[in-house]
Amino acid sequence: MTTIDRPIVANVESATFADSKLGKAAIEGLKFAALMFCLSIPILLLRIESDIDHKPYLFTRWSWPLWAALVGFVVRFVALAASGEAHKVKAPAWVMPESVARYLPIAGLIFLLLYPMIALALVGKAGSIKWIDNFGIQVLIYIMLGWGLNIVVGLAGLLDLGYVAFYAVGAYSYALLATVVIPNYAPWLTPWAFWVCLPLAGLLAALWGIILGLPVLRLRGDYLAIVTLAFGEIIRLVLINWTDVTKGYAGISGIPRPSFFGLPFNASDKGFAATFGLEFTPLHRTIFLFYVILALALLTNWVSMRLRRLPVGRAWEALREDEIACRSLGINTTNTKLTAFAIGASFAGMAGSFFAARQNFISPESFTFNESAVILAAVVLGGMGSQLGVAIAAFAMVGGTEILRELDWLKAIFGNTFDPTQYRMLIFGFSMVALMIWKPRGLIATREPSLFLKTRKSISGSFVKEGHG
Amino acid sequence: MEYFVQQLINGLTLGSIYGLIAIGYTMVFGIIGMVNFAHGDVFMLSTFFALIVLMILLPIIGTSVAAIIFALIVVMAIGMVLTGLWNWAIERIAYRPLRGSFRLAPLISAIGMSIFLSNFVQVVQGPTNKSIVSLIDGGFCLSGTTTTAKYCLFPTKAGFGVTLAYKQVVIMTITALLLAGFWYLVQKTPLGRAQRACEQDSKMARLLGIDVDRTISVTFVMGAALAAVAGVMYLVQYGIIGFSDGFVPGVKAFTAAVLGGIGSLPGAVLGGLIIGLVESLWSAYFSIDYKDVAAFSILAVTLIFLPSGIMGRPEVEKV
Numbered sequence: 001m002t003t004i005d006r007p008i009v010a011n012v013e014s015a016t017f018a019d020s021k022l023g024k025a026a027i028e029g030l031k032f033a034a035l036m037f038c039l040s041i042p043i044l045l046l047r048i049e050s051d052i053d054h055k056p057y058l059f060t061r062w063s064w065p066l067w068a069a070l071v072g073f074v075v076r077f078v079a080l081a082a083s084g085e086a087h088k089v090k091a092p093a094w095v096m097p098e099s100v101a102r103y104l105p106i107a108g109l110i111f112l113l114l115y116p117m118i119a120l121a122l123v124g125k126a127g128s129i130k131w132i133d134n135f136g137i138q139v140l141i142y143i144m145l146g147w148g149l150n151i152v153v154g155l156a157g158l159l160d161l162g163y164v165a166f167y168a169v170g171a172y173s174y175a176l177l178a179t180v181v182i183p184n185y186a187p188w189l190t191p192w193a194f195w196v197c198l199p200l201a202g203l204l205a206a207l208w209g210i211i212l213g214l215p216v217l218r219l220r221g222d223y224l225a226i227v228t229l230a231f232g233e234i235i236r237l238v239l240i241n242w243t244d245v246t247k248g249y250a251g252i253s254g255i256p257r258p259s260f261f262g263l264p265f266n267a268s269d270k271g272f273a274a275t276f277g278l279e280f281t282p283l284h285r286t287i288f289l290f291y292v293i294l295a296l297a298l299l300t301n302w303v304s305m306r307l308r309r310l311p312v313g314r315a316w317e318a319l320r321e322d323e324i325a326c327r328s329l330g331i332n333t334t335n336t337k338l339t340a341f342a343i344g345a346s347f348a349g350m351a352g353s354f355f356a357a358r359q360n361f362i363s364p365e366s367f368t369f370n371e372s373a374v375i376l377a378a379v380v381l382g383g384m385g386s387q388l389g390v391a392i393a394a395f396a397m398v399g400g401t402e403i404l405r406e407l408d409w410l411k412a413i414f415g416n417t418f419d420p421t422q423y424r425m426l427i428f429g430f431s432m433v434a435l436m437i438w439k440p441r442g443l444i445a446t447r448e449p450s451l452f453l454k455t456r457k458s459i460s461g462s463f464v465k466e467g468h469g
Numbered sequence: 470m471e472y473f474v475q476q477l478i479n480g481l482t483l484g485s486i487y488g489l490i491a492i493g494y495t496m497v498f499g500i501i502g503m504v505n506f507a508h509g510d511v512f513m514l515s516t517f518f519a520l521i522v523l524m525i526l527l528p529i530i531g532t533s534v535a536a537i538i539f540a541l542i543v544v545m546a547i548g549m550v551l552t553g554l555w556n557w558a559i560e561r562i563a564y565r566p567l568r569g570s571f572r573l574a575p576l577i578s579a580i581g582m583s584i585f586l587s588n589f590v591q592v593v594q595g596p597t598n599k600s601i602v603s604l605i606d607g608g609f610c611l612s613g614t615t616t617t618a619k620y621c622l623f624p625t626k627a628g629f630g631v632t633l634a635y636k637q638v639v640i641m642t643i644t645a646l647l648l649a650g651f652w653y654l655v656q657k658t659p660l661g662r663a664q665r666a667c668e669q670d671s672k673m674a675r676l677l678g679i680d681v682d683r684t685i686s687v688t689f690v691m692g693a694a695l696a697a698v699a700g701v702m703y704l705v706q707y708g709i710i711g712f713s714d715g716f717v718p719g720v721k722a723f724t725a726a727v728l729g730g731i732g733s734l735p736g737a738v739l740g741g742l743i744i745g746l747v748e749s750l751w752s753a754y755f756s757i758d759y760k761d762v763a764a765f766s767i768l769a770v771t772l773i774f775l776p777s778g779i780m781g782r783p784e785v786e787k788v
Contacts, residue, residue: 035558038554039555042517042518042521042522043514043517043518043590043593043594044593046521046525047593047595048520048521048524048595048599049595050597056524056601058521058525161580216769216772216773219776221572222503222504222576223772223776225573226723226768226772227768227773230720230724230765230766230768233761233765237761237762238762241756241759369716370584376580422591422596423588423592425588426585426588426589426591429581429582429584429586429588430581431581432577432578432584432585433578433582436563436570436574436578436581437562437563437567437578440574
């Protein structure tokens with residue numbers, strides 16, 4: 001009898017240990033830690049360095065794989081111990097409360113309108129240029145690009161990996177028009193160069209959107225993505241190699257800055273400051289640029305919100321949900337896709353010409369695939385189709401990068417060679433994967449219906465199947 | 470003529486590397502219908518594994534011919550295991566939870582993974598390019614004056630010579646052997662049968678008792694192993710690698726997979742060879758600056774006019 005009893009007792013004991021939540025989590029955590037350790041052995045343990053004679057040698061650091069294993073264990077353990085069940089049914093995505101959804105955009109808008117004043121009041125004249133220019137304007141450019149791409153990806157459901165091409169078209173159109181065409185053929189237009197070229201750049205980008213879109217738009221989702229990626233790269237390579245026009249890697253410099261509707265921002269008698277009887281400071285231009293890009297971003301938002309309510313916008317969303325059903329209802333899918341592509345491209349073109357005017361210098365380096373990926377990440381992470389989500393994601397990502405530059409105190413912890421900005425794209429990539437797994441519908445997975453019976457009611461994004469086409 | 474033959478040899482070498490990477494794309498696409506955007510970066514990772522293992526091995530065993538052959542075999546074996554493990558983990562962490570999610574979710578996750586991998590390597594290995602001394606020097610002289618080699622197949626007095634470098638022979642031989650082995654694996658073993666069944670109808674395969682998840686994992690490991698071999702060859706051929714070197718070969722290999730007909734293994738190899746030939750001939754006769762434009766244009770043109778590729782099955786859309 002005892003011989004039978006013993007294994008049963010042992011079984012119960014081991015069952016209580018292994019089946020307890022913490023025990024399970026610990027075992028899974030150890031497994032994951034072992035995996036992380038194995039994965040990190042070659043690439044983290046050994047680093048290829050060059051000595052003074054450029055002879056490569058291997059530099060060993062045992063602590064890195066151990067840290068990787070530890071982090072792996074902690075992440076897995078906490079995730080399992082906190083959730084309890086490893087595999088549970090996914091709850092529908094969180095829907096934002098109506099009150100927050102209503103007041104957050106207004107609060108954000110008021111904050112943006114007052115932002116230059118707040119920056120001035122908090123850090124003074126010298127410090128605020130950095131905060132308005134590097135932080136405010138930079139974030140707004142990406143918000144505008146995010147909203148522009150949102151028309152293509154979020155509303156029409158076409159995954160565009162080459163969006164930065166249209167941004168480049170806009171930037172180079174403005175740069176070439178303002179440095180070559182206008183001074184030679186229409187010098188009287190010089191003070192108004194930016195304001196004339198802005199719509200032109202938008203039109204040119206839209207034209208390129210149509211040229212590139214026409215042949216590829218009958219392709220399926222992921223094929224379309226790859227072809228747009230190829231087109232983006234082709235445009236960048238042409239910009240690099242067509243040195244007669246674009247000056248290649250050297251880029252175009254001396255691009256005229258925007259004027260205050262004809263009044264230049266300089267210290268001359270006819271400048272902005274003298275006309276309004278103010279003391280000249282470069283801050284005027286920075287603040288003006290801030291409001292210009294804010295207006296452009298809001299224009300993008302307004303146009304796309306209005307378009308959603310028009311028949312073409314309804315057709316976009318219908319197309320996103322089911323292309324075959326659309327076609328059988330008599331919607332011309334090619335034209336519908338093409339309008340989304342062209343309108344999205346035109347906003348990228350305008351953002352590009354603003355970028356060129358603000359930077360004063362452009363080169364192909366600014367239009368790599370990474371930029372497309374950042375814009376796409378803003379749209380995807382924000383929740384495709386949600387204007388507020390895209391804005392929040394763009395703010396978090398681009399603003400987060402700028403804040404990374406400020407984190408000098410981290411050097412005190414990780415040593416002087418630690419550069420937080422090099423982790424920027426690493427964090428982007430990681431958060432794209434993590435968010436796809438955690439919330440495939442993005443941060444704000446709420447749908448604002450464009451048609452409703454009696455009351456407007458947001459629904460969870462889980463009920464729509466975007467990106468199917 | 471000599472110039473053309475030389476470019477043909479160079480193109481076939483390049484094409485072997487693209488072909489091996491392309492198999493990884495085409496297999497994954499065939500089985501789960503997803504463009505594994507991170508595959509080019511997995512290839513890049515494998516070149517780093519190869520370089521690190523070579524740097525450990527070479528000082529120990531020296532640089533005689535036998536030692537280098539031994540080193541290459543060891544490097545390939547270790548690289549295949551490590552890269553396979555990485556791709557297995559990537560599939561488990563980044564793609565498997567998204568199965569059954571909306572269609573573009575795995576693609577976006579793969580794009581994120583691609584950005585993560587290249588920047589991960591940049592952070593842990595540094596942004597500078599890494600180089601290695603040329604491992605295999607010399608070659609067969611096929612034609613030309615006998616300057617580099619002692620004997621020539623078709624000796625000529627002057628003019629442009631044609632050389633078949635030993636490393637090119639090694640690359641093409643290994644590719645051929647590997648493809649033969651791989652063909653056997655897919656066509657003649659239970660594992661390959663399971664794979665082909667999942668590719669045709671994964672639901673039916675599951676009903677018939679095939680562990681579909683495991684088969685998909687194995688597919689990722691196999692694709693990564695072939696990419697690892699391509700990584701070793703890339704290192705042998707060019708001798709210089711960097712963290713951003715995965716993107717362009719990745720897109721070109723994907724082009725090869727599409728050109729050959731995505732889902733078709735012989736198609737991937739054929740597509741790789743075509744892309745390699747086009748690239749080297751284009752650089753030779755037109756413009757080396759625009760060689761990537763040529764490859765990207767082929768991708769666009771193929772997808773627009775021949776979406777099912779040379780050897781692919783046309784896709785039938787069912788409602």
